[in-house]
Amino acid sequence: MTFANAPRPWMTDELQMVRDTARRFFETECVPHLKKWQEQGHVDRPIWRRAGELGLLCAGIPEQYGGGGGSFLHEAVICEEQMRAMVNSFSINVHSGIVAHYLLAYGTEAQKQRWLPGMARGETIAAIAMTEPGAGTDLQRITTSAVKDGDDYVINGAKTFITNGLLADIIVVACKTDPTAKAKGVSLVVIETKDLAGFRRGRLLEKVGQQGQDTVELFFNDMRVPQANLLGGEEGKGFAQLMQQLPRERLVLAIGCAATMQRAVDETLAYTRDRKIFGDSLLHLQNTRFKLAECQTKATIARSFLDDCVARLARHELDIPTAAMAKWWVSQATCEVVDECLQLHGGYGYMQEYPIARMYADVRVSRIYGGANEVMKEIIARAMENQ
Incomplete structure (x- = not known):
């Protein structure tokens, strides 16, 4: 048994x-196409349909809505394999692990029947638009407005850092339906992007890492969307809906990081075993062995902690502070491990042809998205104050 293939309790x-x-x-x-996708800044659309054919989309959504009828565990193993293979050029996590579950948890029956089957087949690509240029993590301060006019909402505003935004057919947009309120003024409206007047996608954003992942700005200018697209059919529930889904979302992010961490250790173990220095294998140097021991220990702790979190989620017991712990600690540990592993590769670790170099660039954002790690610590500290 290797550490990478250690048995999982679930x-x-x-x-x-x-x-x-x-x-x-x-x-x-996917892996054979990564270079092409990185150069063009997005995947080719057929890969989504292929993932749907194989049952890799919406695996945790009930069969009555076209999903796989599985659980979070099905989504977890898909996430692990995607990150282990370093295929981050399209976000199944956002599509299946986040948007699909917003629709399942809060959508009306008509909304679920309308959007989920196409998502499961990969024919409808989904995104969620929360972050704004001036708001960032503070979702109570968003300014994108949705004003009623007849049977429609007229939406104005802008979003940034939107994953899957270039190809998305539907986007869950966080809006202010009551500009005088903070949290209670936030609502989630689903927009269908095809031929939508007033909707514009901005440029593909040039990122440090994850360069094959389409990440864009979105602009709404007097964009008319039917009021029937209000998620759940009731205004002012958006902030609560976002908060209720955060434990699941942050656990997904942590699971992806843990898979990356183990891949980094495995790559470095293989490299140091083959690399010769001073007439012997680099792995035989005590510093190399001690550093790898430290890295593997962190990877093992992360996996054990996450297995416990997965079990809590399955029992509906995963709370927001614990999910915040998982997100910040595992993402921080992953960045530390990848950095140590790159160092052990020496100059070759800085070359893009080596997986560790791409991991180094790709993983850094994990401490930022899904809520910056500083925010995660604040969430934990507030929970401690209220004990």
């Missing part, structure tokens, strides 16, 4: 089959 034969399917898909149908 693994079943069915989940192993999902893992095997996901691994083959990412390694054989």
Whole structure:
């Protein structure tokens, strides 16, 4: 047994089959195209449909809405395999792990029937638009407005850092339906982007890492959207909906980081075993062995902590502070491990042809998105104050 293949307490034969399917898909149908996707800044649309054909989209959504009928565990193993293969050029996590569950949890029956089946097939690509240029993590301060006019909302504003934004067919947009209120003024409105007047996608944003992942700005100028697209059909619930989904979202992010951390250790173990220095393997130097021991320990602790969080989520017991702990600690540990592993690669670690270099660039944003780690610590501290 290797550390990378250590048994998981929640693994079943069915989940192993999902893992095997996901691994083959990412390694054989995605990895060969990564360079092209990085150069053009986005994936080719057919890869979404292929993922849908294999049942890798909306795996945790009930079959009655076109999903796989599985649980969070199915989504977790798909996320692990995607990050292990370093295929971050399209976000199944946002599409299936976040947007689909907003629709499932809060959508009307008509909304679920309208959007979820297409998402499961990969024909409808989904995104969520929360962050604004002037608001960042503080969602109570968003200024994108949705004003009633007849049977429509007229939406004005802008969003930034939107994952899947270039290809998205539907986007869950956080708006202010009551500009005089803070949290209670926020609502979620689903927009369908095809031929939508007043909707404009901005440029592909040039990022330090994750360069194949389409990340864009969005602009709304007197954009008319039917009031029937208000998620759940009731205004002022958006902030509460966002808060209720955060534990799941942050756990998904942490799971992806942990998979990256283990991949970094595995890559570095193989490299140091083969690399010769001073007439011997780099792995035989005590500093190398001690650094790798430290890195593997962090990866093992992360996996153990996350397995406990997954079990809590399955029991509906994963609270916001614990999810915040998982998100900040695992993302921080991953950045530390990847940095140490790059150092052990020496000059080659700085070359893009080596996976560790791409991991170094790609993983840095994990301490920022999903709520900056400083915000995670504030959430934990507030919970401690209220004990």
